[in-house]
Amino acid sequence: MSKFQRFGNPTKPRITNTNAKGTVIVDWKDVENLRRLMSPNGKILGRKRLSTSAREQRMLSQAIKRARFMALLPYTSATL
Template sequence: MSYDRGGRDRDRDRDRDRDDRDAPISAGKIAKKTAKGVTYVDYKNVDELRRLMSPNGKIYGRKRAGLSASDQRKLSQAIKRARHMGLLPYTSATL
């Protein structure tokens, strides 16, 4: 009679097989400080903003992007500004 050790082995195998799609992206220094100490994200820095978006143009969540809550809000606002100005597409098959 074989005994199933529960789901532990299957969970371990699934975790081992998981690819890097859930790994946090190194955001680096997306937020910069001004001389007065105010933190901002530059909407004109399109290459940095694209790294924090999916290939379809969706903004990654803050856990995946590795940002704090306030930096994620600033990133979201910067991406929306860049989209409005025509620097980034709203949706795309590939960025």
């Protein structure tokens, strides 16, 4: 057994929603979901940890940065 799968696979948070056409939607106003995609220190989690595609990760990071700019999310872990 690999040491990385010793305790089982952790459940990964659902990142994106899709509309009727099947296109991916990441909304910067959805603070509760965006907060789950950040580390306790306030960093954006990586692609391997979230298992997202490159396009989804770019959309995700852009949404988090917009939410930070609009003061919906903190830049640091002080209030996370």
